[in-house]
Amino acid sequence: MYFSVVVLLCVVKLINSQILWFQPEQIHLAYGKSVYDITVTWSTLNDTKASVVEYGIGGMILKEFGTCKFFDDGGYKGYGQYIHSVKLTGLTPNSIYVYHCGSSLGWSPQFWFKSSPDHKNWQPQFAIYGDMGNENAQSLARLQEETQRGFYDAILHVGDFAYDMDSEYGQVGDEFMKQIESIAGYVPYMTCPGNHEERYNFSNYLERFNMPEGNTSFMYSFDIGPLHIISISTEVYYFPYYGIKSIVFQYEWLENDLIKANLPENREKHPWIIVMGHRPMYCSSTDKDDCTHHETITRVGIPFLHIFGLEKLLYDYGVDVEIWAHEHIYQRLWPIYNYKVYNGSYENPYVNPGAPVHIITGSAGCKEGHDEFNMTRPEWSAFQSKDYGYTRLKAYNNTHLYFEQVSDDKGGMVIDSLWIIKNSHKPYRYSNMDWAAFDSVRLKNMNNFT
Incomplete structure (x- = not known):
């Protein structure tokens, strides 16, 4: 009985650790070619085979796919991570979007951002x-x-x-x-x-x-x-x-x-x-x-x-x-x-x-x-x-x-x-x-x- 419990706990721990390897982290935004485009960037420790942002006004009803690149900074052989990037274009001006990023293997918490106004009197x-x-x-x-x-x-x-x-x-x-x-x-x-x-x-x-x-x-x-x-x-x-x-x-x-x-x-x-x-x-x-x-x-x-x-x-x-x-x-x-x-x-x-x-x-x-x-x-x-x-x-x-x-x-x-x-x-x-x-x-x- 004791041996079975230990094995089960080890399996659960292994599964959880594997899930965490695919979990998005280090989420950050930047402007794209204009302030009306937003680039979402994040990292995972393993390759998730997909880079996805689900987003929308009032709910995550839109989906955009992006790119993924392995990054090894040269400081230590074998160290690296996968950096994902998705560009959001055609955003409705002056609107609050909710979003999360990731893949079917794991999603980030929900974030939000406000898209840029398109009127000339904007005071950023x-x-x-x-x-x-x-x-x-x-x-x-x-x-x-x-x-x-x-x-x-x-x-x-x-x-x-x-x-x-x-x-x-x-x-x-x-x-x-x-x-x-x-x-x-x-x-x-x-x-x-x-x-x-x-x-x-x-x-x-x-x-x-x-x-x-x-x-x-x-x-x-x-x-x-x-x-x-x-x-x-x-x-x-x-x-x-x-x-x-x-x-x-x-x-x-x-x-x-x-x-x-x-x-x-x-x-x-x-x-x-x-x-x-x-x-x-x-x-x-x-x-x-x-x-x-x-x-x-x-x-x-x-x-x-x-x-x-x-x-x-x-x-x-x-x-x-x-x-x-x-x-x-x-x-x-x-x-x-x-x-x-x-x-x-x-x-x-x-x-x-x-x-x-x-x-x-x-x-x-x-x-x-x-x-x-x-x-x-x-x-x-x-x-x-x-x-x-x-x-x-x-x-x-x-x-x-x-x-x-x-x-x-x-x-x-x-x-x-x-x-x-x-x-x-x-x-x-x-x-x-x-x-x-x-x-x-x-x-x-x-x-x-x-």
């Missing part, structure tokens, strides 16, 4: 942060609550995940993706790579996240309400095994994207251009990193040659806001170009500023803790804090953006806020009197592009 809202690990992810609980209460339309995670996704043969990455499921399963989780994703040729980043250009590209852009958001990789400047080719390729891709974004018909519909990348051009922390030096590589380009730098490119094409992380701080800068402040006026520095506004938001929480600031604050630093926290953005309309910084250390208190107000959007190097000159340059660039 975001949570923005970088440098969040699965240890000491202090901001995570508050972000989970706010996301599920409908505060945000999307998340922008500006590099550095899990610390690190490849650690412990990828298990740290798995745990992190499970942690953010309570955010990323409900709103698109839009990302860019950081330095902590570098191992095994950035494979953990590229395979785990499905951004609009797919898992072969670090760069992408998308339009959402009045915003044109561009995501780039600062890491191509810092890991020499990529060579100069990747720097040149991204630079040319970015310039072509900015040319198209500045076409009158595009800038009229999406006037605000926001660029996000992991490593900042400016900072005043004490960690002796690249941004603490005058000639930051991403800012001025390849050392000594000073080519393919990003600051002049973003300035020349009228980028409004540049969002960075990497430093475990929050820092807001005055409008700046080449270390010179270009405030709109003394009374209203962010009203019609003469250069991009930089924001560093890398304090979501990780095992490396805080960074410290220099004793003397530079004249271009408008506000700085080392509290754990994250940034919120609301795009009100074509002329007004609102940012605020949430301190998790202070129980969710807003410790900084600003309005950026612009009556027109165009490259900073051209005044209103020189608009015809800019138009001729734009046409020349477009001819070269086409």
Whole structure:
């Protein structure tokens, strides 16, 4: 009798473990080619032979099939998982969809998301942060609550995940993706790579996240309400095994994207251009990193040659806001170009500023803790804090953006806020009197592009 019971328990345990191998986990969303498409991504430990999302408004009455790919990050022979991806298109705008994902061998819990509105007065809202690990992810609980209460339309995670996704043969990455499921399963989780994703040729980043250009590209852009958001990789400047080719390729891709974004018909519909990348051009922390030096590589380009730098490119094409992380701080800068402040006026520095506004938001929480600031604050630093926290953005309309910084250390208190107000959007190097000159340059660039 005892032997029979033991055998039965072992069989039940084996069956349960086999079922768990097919169970979906690490569910997360992203925008597709437009914000009216949603990509659902998840993982299983074994091949389920099918990748299915059942979804609908008020009930899961629709079904969409997708693809599955085996992923081995190269860190340990035999370790791997199956990553599934399903694209949902033709969604009814401004509607709440329920969904689950999986196969006949196992389904995820039920999630929901709200599809994007299709009216021109949409005011999208975001949570923005970088440098969040699965240890000491202090901001995570508050972000989970706010996301599920409908505060945000999307998340922008500006590099550095899990610390690190490849650690412990990828298990740290798995745990992190499970942690953010309570955010990323409900709103698109839009990302860019950081330095902590570098191992095994950035494979953990590229395979785990499905951004609009797919898992072969670090760069992408998308339009959402009045915003044109561009995501780039600062890491191509810092890991020499990529060579100069990747720097040149991204630079040319970015310039072509900015040319198209500045076409009158595009800038009229999406006037605000926001660029996000992991490593900042400016900072005043004490960690002796690249941004603490005058000639930051991403800012001025390849050392000594000073080519393919990003600051002049973003300035020349009228980028409004540049969002960075990497430093475990929050820092807001005055409008700046080449270390010179270009405030709109003394009374209203962010009203019609003469250069991009930089924001560093890398304090979501990780095992490396805080960074410290220099004793003397530079004249271009408008506000700085080392509290754990994250940034919120609301795009009100074509002329007004609102940012605020949430301190998790202070129980969710807003410790900084600003309005950026612009009556027109165009490259900073051209005044209103020189608009015809800019138009001729734009046409020349477009001819070269086409």
